[in-house]
Amino acid sequence: MRAAAGKESPSSSAVGGTPLLKDELDIVIPTIRNLDFLEMWRPFFQPYHLIVVQDGDPSKTIRVPExxxxxxxxxxxxxxxxxxxxxxxxxxxxxxxxFGYMVSRKKYIYTIDDDCFVNPSGKEINAVEQHISNLLTPSTPYFFNTLYDPYREGTDFVRGYPFSLREGTPTVVSHGLWLNIPDYDAPTQLVKPRERNARYQTLCVICDHLRLGVKTGLPYIWHSKASNPFVNLKKEYKGIFWQEELIPFFQAVVLPKDCTTVHKCYIELSKQVRERLGKIDPYFTKLADAMVTWIEAWDELNPSGPAAEVVVVNGSSNGK
Incomplete structure (x- = not known):
């Protein structure tokens, strides 16, 4: 592990004053390359602590800007x-x-890929701040509101929205969306190499069971896909077949009432993965084992264990 804290430059000062949740949020970044993309995000990311998880060859040196x-x-x-x-x-x-989620000691986690950039429209969008705003306001998973997020400034609940549901539920995941290159699988990417997204497109068994909220939408960030579609195809081809079984599985999953924490739900889900998906491919038996191991590893690194609940932002953030 390497750690560094550079001298703060004028450009790294928070936009609009003290950053929200400065001491309560980590930014987790998985990468295989130098993190030059951080220069574009410097005004928004520099006030926060970063956890970089390096994929690939561990002997390779990853450069992080000063x-x-x-x-x-x-x-x-x-x-x-x-x-x-x-x-x-x-x-x-x-x-x-x-792994970054495991070792973070903060309540919230914002995670982003290294091929995601500030929207080049010229309008500065503080994606971290928007995700935090999402997490600190409720979600409305039980009744659709035709205006996006009634808790945002300039919008509200529309006519006919039940007053009994307007308090919403706690938001635990804020899931941002991509502009420019859509999140296509490898075959679709290969046949539509020039397609770009000028609109917005698009979790959750456990969240639904625990009556927790997920927000998908704002903020939108610019995606410039760095991965190779041919390499992706080698990684994804089994999943293209498996998804026809996986989607009905998750649509039908029911968790018992005694699953009252994320930990318990995840362990129960691992049992159902083993029982119902293990027959598709040995991979799912290994996955079920890994799910249990994940909980054990989490508890080792986070002694407060099951009492600690998780909040996630993608784009994005997780809270413990």
């Missing part, structure tokens, strides 16, 4: 810290960010 307070973990660090449980951390994809 002036950022960060810690960096590679595969060797993760094996040293988690020991045999390190197998629950996925590598060769951006899911290695999950």
């Amino acid at each position: 002036g950022f307070d960060y810690e960096l973990y590679n595969r060797n660090d993760i094996k040293r810290i988690l020991g045999p449980k390190a197998a629950c951390i996925s590598f060769k994809d951006s899911a290695c960010r999950c």
Whole structure:
């Protein structure tokens, strides 16, 4: 692990005063390359602590621009810290960010990929601030409001929206959306290489069960896909077939009433993955094992354990 805290430059000062939740939020970034993209995000990210999780060759040096307070973990660090449980951390994809969630000691986590940029329209959009605003206001998962997010300034509940539901539910995930390059799978990306998204497109069994809210929408950030669609196809091809089984599985999942925490829900979900998806491919049996190991590793690194609940922002943030 390497850590650095550079001298603050004038450009790194918070936009509009003291940053929201400055001491309560970490930014988690999975990467295989130098983090030059941070220069564009400097006005918004520099006030916060960064946790960088390096995928790929651990002998490669990842350069982080000066002036950022960060810690960096590679595969060797993760094996040293988690020991045999390190197998629950996925590598060769951006899911290695999950280790950053484990080691963060903050209530909220904002996570972003290294191929996502500030919208080049010229209008400054503080994505971190918008996600925080989403998390600090309720969600409305039980009745659709035809105006986007009635808790945002300039909008409200429309005629006919039940007053009994206007208090909403706590928001635990704020999921931002991409402009420019859509989040296509590899085959679609290959047949539509020039397609760009000028609109907005698009979780959750556990959230629904625990009556927690997820917001998908603002903020929108610019996606400039750095991955190779041919490499992606090698990684994704089984999933293209599996999704026809996975989607009905998640649509039909029911969690018992005694699953009253995220921990309990996740363990129960691992059992159902093993029982119902294990017959599709041995991968899902390994996945079920890894889900249990993940909870065990989380509890080791976060002694408060099951009492600590998780909040996530994508784009984005997680809170514990």
